[in-house]
Amino acid sequence: MASGRRVTIGQPRPDQPPLAVRFTTPAAERGILLDPELKLGQAYMDGTLVMEEGSVTDLLALLMAQPAACTSTTTVSAKLLFWGRKLLRRIDQFNPRGRSQRNVAHHYDIDGRLYSLFLDADRQYSCAYFEHPGQSLDDAQLAKKRHIAAKLMLEREDLAVLDIGAGWGGLGLYLAQMAKAKVTGVTLSKEQLALARQRAEDGGLADRVAFRLQDYRDIPETFDRIVSVGMFEHVGVDHYGEFFRKVRALLKEDGVMVLHAIGRSDPPGVTNPFIAKYIFPGGYIPALSEVLPHIERAGLVVTDIELLRLHYAETLKAWRERFRARWDEAVRLTDERFCRMWEFYLAGSEMGFRHQGLNVFHIQIARKQEAVPLTRGYIEEEEARLRRVEARQSLPLRLAGE
Template sequence: MLLDRAFGRLIRHGTLAVRYPDGQMRSYGSGEPRAGMHIATRRALRGLTFNPALALGEGYMADEIRPEGCGIFALLDLLVHNLMAGGTHPAERLMEWVRLLRRRIDQLNPAGRARRNVAHHYDLNGRLYALFLDRDRQYSCAYFATGRESLEEAQAAKKRHVAAKLLLDRPGLEVLDIGCGWGGLALSLARDHGARVTGITLSEEQLAVARQRADEAGLADRVTFELMDYRAWTRPMDRVVSIGMFEHVGIDHYRRFFAAVRGALREDGVALVHAIGRSDGPGSTNPWLAKYIFPGGYSPALSEVLPAIEKSGLWLTDLEVLRMHYAETIAHWRARFAGNRDAIAAMTDERFCRMFEFYLAGAELSFRHMGHMVWQAQLARRQDAVPLARDYIHRAEHAAA
């Protein structure tokens, strides 16, 4: 059996017990940690044999691959540890090569396709996200100074960290928020820092919620939200911020994105781009994630991003890498999702819950063990747009705390 040989080559650390469709039990590896799985159908068996990166998630969604004696997180944790330790699956090496060859096609995101991709994930029932995100609906990496913060505290710290790097040193500064989500950052910049903010998004669901929140907060005179692609913006602003949106741009569009950021900045303006990256060089998006969660998405290596910044004419005035912060963030999301699973299942169905459980577990592990991280790039048109030393960031954060 091909899959039997593949598991034998993959599992070098810990023990994986597998129950096959015919009821046969086999064990691979030895010692701790331990995990088990039941491959319940021949369809799932074929998928794991020839396209495991896609088939594992699809099998779990369809209840054709079931963790045994553990949860999906523990099963994925064992598999990831072995992959990162050099274990191999021959079919996966071939499929990764194919994905690398076609990634520019997969990430081609003109305005119309970008809007459809955003709708796929973000135009879901808004109540879903309220059931596992923080109260402000920050759907991006939080900032854990100690690791002991609550999710709400860490997301508030993230917003202070971002605001400090935007150098909001006087009231009335105009800020463009590219990919504004449900409006939480824009509202905070207006309420806490006196900025005048325009948020743009491609999600109709997020747009409606953001506008409602601005009205309810009494900030509609200082915060506006528009349904707009970043390529359509034409007016210069004092500040530009983009949190968790760059992953949806696509490698063919990086130069256009940073040209748009430069065009949106006044001569003395400052921008901050916050995005997921990978520490081990260029790669491809997991096929299951691309199909079911983030079509057109890709988390780039900095070696793919910095050339586009250099060609844009922007100064890279600060670059920070946040390593374990997103793993801690997603751990909170997973716990809240599990605690509200019955309510989410009532809104959606069992297949959707399994899809999201697989997504959140895999995402957390990608930051804990697979080289994913978050980078924040501060950009300016002029090299003197920010102070000489970066201690102003810490002072501004402490003053706002």
């Protein structure tokens, strides 16, 4: 404790090394007692909570694996904070065009070199797809793109594909190169847009891929296929109906969409306050029960749902280990406080997927139910075809970390 008093909690276990935490101020102790979801991360960021033995990842793994940690209503103060935040969540997640762009800029328009320290070479900033234990992050991210492409059914060349939330362009470039699709990618990040366009030029794919700085609500064309990876978490609960109505308007009559997004296994809740304040303002992880009614009301058909349960936990573990390995470089780009914030974000997110019911869902959507084959065998067949295409082609794309 800040006073110098030592408190020991629990019994030692031979398979679990002890953890030692030191508080440097009484204010940090009070804050964590009253609002642990926000103040624990803040204290670690500010250096008022110091790990003397073990890491903050070890601490979060221990805390978040406790049965009581799976609910936000274990104490009176926690109940009050939870319901207060739930009452305000529609205000916090109200994301008109201008606010959406500011929220995106908060997270993505930082020094791009930071992302190159821990992401794969293609800079895929979303859940990878681990086909077998021990698969490398780069191979798992390639498998993710292949898995999504298979569900989009791109056997015919020159299909028009829209990528909503195109990031640094990796998925769109893959679809253009491996499936010969005509891709339009939209993003609200100027940093991401510049690199995505440069990568298309460097890869000789500028005639097949067009990246735009554009809100999805302002897209005028229609498309054979739509994909969105890691963007839906930023839409906001008040805008789900608007999102899927726009998807229906954008899809051609026989069109298909694949939505890849983080979800929760428990009932609707609130965004973790640390994540909302420091990492993803305006973001929210929905339950399927919050999403499916809007798809139905938009006149769309759900043709397939797949839950990628622990894939994101393994992805975040890889990111966290890479970030820790290049800590000194990250500090030179930012500062110690920022790096502690980022480490807490990666570690806390990983443990959320391991212990607290977070997962990733793939929802395949169509305007007509006959747009997709009767059985799921086509996914594996298309993945095999794409592997053969990958083997025949070199990948001349500029690495996203360069």
